[in-house]
Amino acid sequence: MTQVRYFAAAEEFAGRATEQRDDATLGALRRTLAADYPALGVILPRCAVLVDGRRSDDETALGAASVVDVLPPFAGG
Numbered sequence: 001m002t003q004v005r006y007f008a009a010a011e012e013f014a015g016r017a018t019e020q021r022d023d024a025t026l027g028a029l030r031r032t033l034a035a036d037y038p039a040l041g042v043i044l045p046r047c048a049v050l051v052d053g054r055r056s057d058d059e060t061a062l063g064a065a066s067v068v069d070v071l072p073p074f075a076g077g
Helices: 009-014 026-036 038-046
Strands: 002-006 018-021 048-051 067-071
Touching: 002 009, 002 026, 009 038, 009 067, 026 038, 026 048, 026 067
Parallel strands: 002 067
Antiparallel strands: 002 018, 048 067
C-alpha cells in the first residue's frame, strides 16, 4: 500500500500525519482524499503533492513502495 504523509494544514484537515492507501494512481488518490476529507479537498488543488520526492501528474502509478507527501502552500518567503 502507498504511504501518504500529510504536513501542516493538510495534517490538520486529514486528522492524521500518515496513513496507508491502495489507490492505483495519483489522480485516484486525490479524488478519494477529497471525498474522505472534505476540508482537505478544499485546499488539495493548491497543495504540492510529491510521489517519491517528485512532483507528479494524476496519471502517475502508485505502488506498494510509493510515498506521497501532501504539502499545503506555506506563507512567507
